[in-house]
Amino acid sequence: MSSQNAYYLQLALRALQRNPVLTTLMVLALAVGIGTCMTTLTVLHVLSGDPLPGRSSDLYYPQIDPRDALSYRPGEEPMGQVTWTDGMNLLEAHRADRQALMTGGSVAVQSTRNGVDPFFEDALYTTAEFFPMFGVPFRYGHAWGAADDSSRARVAVISDALNRRVFGGGDSVGKVLRLNGAAFRVVGVLGDWHPSPHFYDMYVGSYAEPEGVYLPLSTSQDIKMDHNGPVDCWGNGGGGPRPAHTAPCVWLQFWVQLDSPAQVAAYRQFLVNYSAQQKSLGRFQRPPNVRLRSLMQWLSYNQVVPDDVRMQAWLALGFLLVCLVNTVGLLLAKFLRRSGEIGVRRALGASRRAIFMQLLIESGLVGLAGGVLGLLLTLLGLWAVRQQPSDYAKLAHLDPTMLLATFGLALAGSLLAGALPAWRACLIPPALQLKAQ
Amino acid sequence: MMTPRPILSALRRHKIAAFLIVLEIALAFAIVSNAVYLVMGRLQRMDIHSGIDERDLVTLQISSSGNAGVPSAEADLAALRTIPGVQSASAVNSLPFTNSSWNSDFTKTPGQDATGYPATIYLGSRDLLPTLGVKILAGRGFSSDQYTDLTPATMLSAFFKPTQVIVSKAYAEQLWPGGNAVGKLLYVDKSQGQIVGVMSNIVRPQLSDSGTDPSNFYAVVLPFRVGPDLDASYVLRAAPAARERVLKAAVTKLQAMHPTQTVTKQATLSQMRREYFANDRAMAWLLVSTILALLGVTAIGIVGLASFWVQQRTRQIGVRRALGARRRDILRYFQTENFLLATAGIALGCAAAIGINVWLMAHYAVPRLPIIYLPIGAVALWLLGQLAVLGPALRAARVAPTVAMRAA
Numbered sequence: 035m036s037s038q039n040a041y042y043l044q045l046a047l048r049a050l051q052r053n054p055v056l057t058t059l060m061v062l063a064l065a066v067g068i069g070t071c072m073t074t075l076t077v078l079h080v081l082s083g084d085p086l087p088g089r090s091s092d093l094y095y096p097q098i099d100p101r102d103a104l105s106y107r108p109g110e111e112p113m114g115q116v117t118w119t120d121g122m123n124l125l126e127a128h129r130a131d132r133q134a135l136m137t138g139g140s141v142a143v144q145s146t147r148n149g150v151d152p153f154f155e156d157a158l159y160t161t162a163e164f165f166p167m168f169g170v171p172f173r174y175g176h177a178w179g180a181a182d183d184s185s186r187a188r189v190a191v192i193s194d195a196l197n198r199r200v201f202g203g204g205d206s207v208g209k210v211l212r213l214n215g216a217a218f219r220v221v222g223v224l225g226d227w228h229p230s231p232h233f234y235d236m237y238v239g240s241y242a243e244p245e246g247v248y249l250p251l252s253t254s255q256d257i258k259m260d261h262n263g264p265v266d267c268w269g270n271g272g273g274g275p276r277p278a279h280t281a282p283c284v285w286l287q288f289w290v291q292l293d294s295p296a297q298v299a300a301y302r303q304f305l306v307n308y309s310a311q312q313k314s315l316g317r318f319q320r321p322p323n324v325r326l327r328s329l330m331q332w333l334s335y336n337q338v339v340p341d342d343v344r345m346q347a348w349l350a351l352g353f354l355l356v357c358l359v360n361t362v363g364l365l366l367a368k369f370l371r372r373s374g375e376i377g378v379r380r381a382l383g384a385s386r387r388a389i390f391m392q393l394l395i396e397s398g399l400v401g402l403a404g405g406v407l408g409l410l411l412t413l414l415g416l417w418a419v420r421q422q423p424s425d426y427a428k429l430a431h432l433d434p435t436m437l438l439a440t441f442g443l444a445l446a447g448s449l450l451a452g453a454l455p456a457w458r459a460c461l462i463p464p465a466l467q468l469k470a471q
Numbered sequence: 472m473m474t475p476r477p478i479l480s481a482l483r484r485h486k487i488a489a490f491l492i493v494l495e496i497a498l499a500f501a502i503v504s505n506a507v508y509l510v511m512g513r514l515q516r517m518d519i520h521s522g523i524d525e526r527d528l529v530t531l532q533i534s535s536s537g538n539a540g541v542p543s544a545e546a547d548l549a550a551l552r553t554i555p556g557v558q559s560a561s562a563v564n565s566l567p568f569t570n571s572s573w574n575s576d577f578t579k580t581p582g583q584d585a586t587g588y589p590a591t592i593y594l595g596s597r598d599l600l601p602t603l604g605v606k607i608l609a610g611r612g613f614s615s616d617q618y619t620d621l622t623p624a625t626m627l628s629a630f631f632k633p634t635q636v637i638v639s640k641a642y643a644e645q646l647w648p649g650g651n652a653v654g655k656l657l658y659v660d661k662s663q664g665q666i667v668g669v670m671s672n673i674v675r676p677q678l679s680d681s682g683t684d685p686s687n688f689y690a691v692v693l694p695f696r697v698g699p700d701l702d703a704s705y706v707l708r709a710a711p712a713a714r715e716r717v718l719k720a721a722v723t724k725l726q727a728m729h730p731t732q733t734v735t736k737q738a739t740l741s742q743m744r745r746e747y748f749a750n751d752r753a754m755a756w757l758l759v760s761t762i763l764a765l766l767g768v769t770a771i772g773i774v775g776l777a778s779f780w781v782q783q784r785t786r787q788i789g790v791r792r793a794l795g796a797r798r799r800d801i802l803r804y805f806q807t808e809n810f811l812l813a814t815a816g817i818a819l820g821c822a823a824a825i826g827i828n829v830w831l832m833a834h835y836a837v838p839r840l841p842i843i844y845l846p847i848g849a850v851a852l853w854l855l856g857q858l859a860v861l862g863p864a865l866r867a868a869r870v871a872p873t874v875a876m877r878a879a
Contacts, residue, residue, distance in 0.1 A: 056775060063768045070761065102660075103584070142534065142733055154534075154735060215731070260534070260702075264571075278623065341835050342754050345509070349758070352502045353765055356495060360772040363491040367779030370488075423749035458487055 038388075039395065046396035053368065057400070060364045064404030064448060067357025069411025072440045074343070074350040076412065077419055079436055080429045081241070081339045085229035089169050090329040092131075094290050094298065096124065098309050099323035100282070101268045112323045113266060114336075115237075115284035118277070119317070125161060129304045130290035131297065132167040136160035137286045138238045138262040139254060141247055143200060144212040155196060156262070157213075157247040158235065159254035165191070165222075167291045168234065175207035175222035178250060186252045191222040196246035213247065216257050224248075230429055231338050233329060235287055237263040240338045241426035261285060302326045340426070354443075358451050361404075365397055366455035373462050380464035393456035394449065401448020405441050412440055478808045481784075488776050489812060496816025496852055499769040501823035504848040505831065506758050506765075508840050513755040516682035517748045521567045522639075522673040524604030525740040526711045527558075529718040530566055532704035532736040533725050542729050544596065544698030544705075550728060551705060554720045556713040561602040562696065562703045563595040565676050568740070568747035571702075572676035577657045577691070579646060585658065590642050590689040591675040594621065594697045595706075600637075600670060602708045608640060610653035610668035613694040621695040636664040641688035643669045657691075664693070680836040704736060714739050766855055773859035777805065781867040788867055789874030798868040805864035806857060813856035817849045824848070 050057045084090050099112035100120055116124070121135040139157045164170070165177035178189045190211055197206050211218045224244075232242040249259070267283035277283045292298045302324065309322035327335055369376075376389055412432065419430040432440075482489045533542055544562040551560045565572045573594070576587025593599065597615050600607070617635055636657055643652035643666070657664050672688040679687055697703040709717040722734050738746075781788075788801055828840040 059771050059775065063771055066764055066768070070764070152733065154733065267575075342750065345831075345835060346754075346757060349502070349506060349761055352498065353761055353768075356498045356502065356765055357768055359491060359495045359498060360768050360775075363488065363495065363772045364775040366488055366491065367775050371779060371782065422753045423746070424753070454487070 039391070042392040042395045043399075045392060046399050049368075049372070049396055050399060056364060056368060060361055060368075060400050061403045061407060063357050063360050063364075064400065064444070064451075065407035065411055067354040068404060068408030068440065068444050068447070069415055071350040071354040071443065072408065072412040072436065073415030073419065073430075074347040075439070076416060076432055076436045077343055077426070077430050078339065078347045080431070080433075081231070081343055081426055083230065084330065085231055085233045085333075086168060086329065092291050092293055093167070093329040094130075094292050094301070095327050095329070095332040096288055096290060096301070096305055097325040097327070098305055099320050100284070100312070100318050101320060102282070103319040106320055108321075110323070112325055113284045115264075115266065116286050116288050117282065117284050118279040118286065120312075121286045121288050124288055124308070127304070127308070130301055131293050132163045132291040133289065134161045134164040134167055135251060135286055135288050136164060136235060137251070138235050138245070139259050140262050141213045141249075141259055142215075143196070143247070144215070155246040156238065156242075157249060157254075157259070158245045159249050159251040159259065159261075161251055164234075164248070164289075167289065168229070170227050171225035173223045173225040174205040175220070178221050183250050183252050186256045187250060188216060188218045188253060189221045189250065190218040191224060191248040192220055193224050193227065193244060193246045197223045211247075213249070214257065214259060218249070231333060233333060233338075234289060235263065236336055236338060237287075239425045240336075240340075241424075241429060255279070298326065340424070343426075354447070358447050361397075361400070361448065361451040362454055365400070365452055366458060369393055369455045369459035370462075373459075376459055376462050377464050380462065386460040389460040390456050393459055394452050397448050397452020397456065398445065401445050401452070404448060405444025408444055409437070409440050475807065475811055478804065478811060482808070482811075485780070488779070492773060492776055492812045493816040493819060495769055495772050496813050496856065497819035497823055499765055500817055500820025500848050500852050501827055503762050503765060503851070504820075504824045504844045505827050505840065506762050507848070508828075508844055509837070510755050510758045510762075512681065512837070513751045513758075516678065516680070517751050517755075519674060519678065519682045519687065520672075521740075521744070522605060522671055522688070523567060523740070524708070525744060527604065527708050527714070528602075528706055528740040529709065529714050529721070530563075530704050530706045530736065530738060530740065530743070531718065531721055531725065531734055532702075533699050533729060534733050534735050541698065541700040542725075542732065544696065544703065547699075547705065547725060547728065548596065550724055551707060551721055554707075554717060554724060556709045556717045557721075558708045558710075559598050559602040560705060560707045561595045561598040562698060563599060563603075563706050564593065564697050564701060564703050565591075566704065566706060566740070566743070567674045567676055568743040569676045570747075574675075575659060577659060579655075579657070581658045581661045581663065588642070588646060588689070589686075590638075590691050591677075593673065593690055593692045594695045595692075595703070596696045599706075600692065602706055603673065604708075605673050606671045607637070607668045608671055609651065610637075610666070612637065612668055613692075617694040618696050619694070621697050621701060623700055634665060635667045635694055637668040637670050637692040638666055639672050639688050639690040640669055641672050641685050642690060645685065645689065681838060769852075770855055770859040773809070773856055774862060777809065777860045777863035778866070781805070781863045784867075785870055785874055788870045789872055792870060792872035792874075801870070802864050802868040805860055805867055809856045809860040809864075810853065813853050817852055820848075820852075821845050 086093070097112040097114065098116065098120060100117055101113065125133055125135045137159055139159050140154050141157045142152055143155045144152045161183050162178055162180045173194060177191060178187065182189050190213065192211065197203060200211065201209060206220050206223055209220050211220055227244050229244065231240045232238065232244065261277065263285065265277050265283050265285040267281065277285050290301065292301055305324035305326065306322045309318055309324060312318040313322070379389065416430045416432060420427050548560045548562060551557060573592040574589055575592055576589050578585035578587055597618060600612060613635060638652055646652065647655060652666050652669050655666050657666060670692065673690050674687055675690055707717060707721060718737055718739065722737050725734055791801065824840065824845065831837040832839060
C-alpha cells in the first residue's frame with residue numbers, strides 16, 4: 035500500500051470514529067444482511083451438493099411404467115420405483131455395467147453385549163453390486179457376493195456407528211449379529227459413508243442418515259423383514275409392510291452404472307424393449323414410457339432441495355439488497371456531511387480521484403467490519419439452523435468455499451455501496467463550499 | 472395544510488438521497504408484503520382443523536415381526552379397553568400427521584377409462600369413527616356384520632370388494648357437487664362399492680402446501696379390520712388429563728402381552744401435530760424475524776438520511792423560523808416530505824410485490840397474493856416512515872430562529 039493510501043486509511047478510521055453511532059449502525063446493517071444471506075446460501079450450497087463426486091456421472095436411475103391403463107395420460111411421468119417382478123427382471127438381465135436393487139427397512143437388533151437393550155435400526159435390503167457401484171468404503175471386511183444373494187445367505191454389512199454400539203468397535207468381521215431373532219454373520223464394517231443427499235433411497239428422507247445394517251434383499255424377503263417407505267399400488271393392489279411379490283405395487287429402487295454414452299443409449303433402448311415385451315405379455319397395459327435419469331438429474335427431478343430452503347435464500351438475497359441500499363444511503367449522508375472538509379481539500383489541490391480513493395477506502399473499512407461481523411452472524415445462523423427439526427439441519431456447516439464467498443460478498447457489496455456516494459461526494463465543487471463557510 | 476410544491480423542489484436538489492429512500496421503501500414493501508403472506512400461509516396450514524378429537528387421542532404401534540407370530544388386533548384392543556380411563560379403542564391403518572397413508576383413485580363409472588378421484592383410505596375396526604370423534608352426517612355407519620378381516624394374504628383378493636363405503640363430506644362434495652352422495656356407486660376398476668354414509672371431514676395424513684386446499688379432506692372409510700401385520704396402529708380415546716397415564720399403561724400392557732415384540736411408536740395426537748408442523752413453525756419464525764430485521768434496517772436508513780437533511784438545512788430552517796414559521800410548520804414539513812417519499816416508494820413497491828408474487832407462483836407452490844395485503848403493507852410503511860422521521864423532524868423543529876443570523 036502506498037503511503038498516500040496509508041494516510042487515507044488513517045483519515046478513514048478517524049472519520050468513522052467521529053460518528054460512532056452512525057458507523058455502528060452501518061456496520062450492523064451490513065453484517066445482518068451478510069449473515070442472513072450467507073447462512074441461507076450455505077444451507078443451499080450444502081444441500082445441492084453432489085453425494086458421490088467423481089462417480090455420480092456414471093450412475094443412472096431407470097424408470098418404467100408398469101401401471102394399468104386407468105387414468106392414463108400420454109406424456110405422464112413413469113413411476114418413481116419398481117415392482118418386485120420388474121426389479122428382479124432388470125437385475126437379472128445384467129444389461130448395465132453394474133446394477134443393484136434395493137429398498138429400505140427396519141430391523142430389531144439384539145446385542146450380545148451386556149447392558150444394551152434391543153433396538154430398532156434402519157436397514158437397507160440390497161444386492162451385492164450396491165457396494166462397488168456406489169464406491170462404499172469398507173473399514174473391515176468386504177461386501178457380500180452374488181452367490182450370497184442367490185443363496186439368501188444370512189450375512190450383513192454394518193455401519194461404523196452400529197459396530198461401535200453393538201460390538202464396541204474393532205474388527206467385527208465374522209461376529210454374529212442377531213436381527214429380528216435370526217443370526218447373521220458380519221462380513222463387512224463400513225468406513226466413512228455419509229452420502230448427502232441420501233440419494234439411493236430418497237423415500238426415507240432426502241437427507242436421512244445412512245442405515246446401520248445392509249442385508250441381501252433375498253434374505254430380507256426370506257425371513258419376512260419389514261419394509262420402510264412408500265408402496266404405490268394400482269388395480270387391486272394393497273400396501274402394508276411386506277408387499278406381496280406378485281402385487282401390482284412399486285416399492286423398490288433400481289440403480290445402474292453405465293460407463294459410456296453408448297451404454298446409456300443402449301440401456302434406454304433396452305428399457306423400451308423390455309416395456310414393449312411386458313406389454314405383449316399382458317403385464318403392462320401402457321405404451322412403453324421410460325426415463326433414464328443420471329444421479330444429479332434424479333435429484334433435481336425430485337426437487338431434493340426443499341422449496342423452503344430456496345425461498346429462504348431468495349428472501350435473504352432481497353434482505354441483503356435492502357441492507358446494501360441502506361448502506362449506500364447512510365454513506366451518502368456521511369460523505370455529504372463532510373462537504374466542507376472535502377471542499378477545502380479540493381481547493382488545496384486534491385484531485386477528484388484522490389477524494390474518490392479516500393472515500394472508497396472508508397467504505398471498504400465499513401465493508402470489512404461488516405464482513406467480519408457478518409461471518410460471526412453466519413456461524414451463529416448456521417448454529418441456529420442446526421437446532422432446527424429438519425433432517426438436513428445437521429449438515430449446515432461452513433466450508434472454505436463459503437467462507438471466502440462471505441468475505442468476497444461483504445467487500446464487493448460495501449465497495450459497490452461506497453462507489454456511488456464517493457462519486458457523488460467527489461463532484462463537490464471546491465469554490466462553492468469555501469464560500470458557504 | 473402543507474402544499475407539496477416547496478418540498479418537491481427541495482427534493483429535486485437531493486435526487487440521489489430521495490431516490491435511495493424511495494428505493495429502500497419500495498424493496499421493503501415488496502419483500503415484506505410477500506413474506507407476511509407466506510407467514511400467514513404457514514399459520515393457516517398449522518391451524519388446519521383435523522376433524523378428529525386430537526386432544527383426546529393417543530396412539531401406539533407394535534411391530535409385526537417377531538418370534539411369537541403376529542399379534543391379534545382384536546385381542547390387543549380388548550386388553551387395552553380394560554385400562555382405566557380408556558373410553559374407546561380402535562385399530563387404524565394410518566393417522567393424520569404421520570406422512571404415511573393408503574391412497575387410491577376411485578371412479579364414478581366402471582372401467583379403466585374413467586376419471587380417477589384420489590382419496591385416502593382409512594381402515595380400522597368397528598369403533599374407528601367414534602374413537603376419532605368423526606360423525607356421520609348423512610346416511611349411516613357400517614353395522615358390525617359388514618366388517619371383514621384384511622391381512623397380507625387376503626390383501627390382493629379382498630381389497631375393494633366391499634359392498635359399502637363411507638366418504639368424507641369434502642370428497643362427496645367434489646364428486647357430486649351440491650348433490651346427495653348416499654346411495655351412489657364408486658368403482659376401483661370394475662369392483663363397485665355403494666356409499667352408505669357421509670362423514671364429517673377428516674384430514675389426510677399428507678397435507679398439501681395450502682391449508683385451505685379442499686383435497687386435504689378427501690377420505691373414504693371401508694369396512695375392513697386391520698392389524699399389526701398391515702402396519703396398523705392402535706388409537707385410544709381418553710380424557711385429555713388422563714391421556715399421558717393411559718398411554719404409559721397401554722405401552723406396559725402391550726409389552727407384557729408380547730414380550731418378544733417392540734412397541735415402535737407411542738405418542739399423543741397433540742405431540743404428533745406439533746412435530747408434523749415443526750418445519751412450518753421454524754419457517755414462520757425465520758420469516759417473521761427477517762421481516763422485523765428488514766423493517767428495522769429500513770427505519771435506520773430513513774433516520775440516517777433525514778438527520779443528514781436536517782443538519783444540512785439548519786440555516787434554511789432558521790431562516791424560515793425567523794420569517795415566522797412555527798415549530799409545528801417545520802415538523803409538518805419533514806413529516807410531509809417523508810410521506811411523499813414513502814408514497815412514491817409504496818407505489819413502486821406495489822408493482823414489485825406483484826412481480827415477486829408472480830415469480831413465486833411460477834416457481835413454488837405459492838398462491839396469488841390477495842390484494843388486501845397491499846393497503847395493509849402501505850399503512851405499515853407509512854407508519855414506519857413517520858415514526859422514523861419523527862426524531863430528526865423534532866430536532867429540526869427545535870432549531871432557533873437566531874441560527875439564521877449566527878451562521879452567516
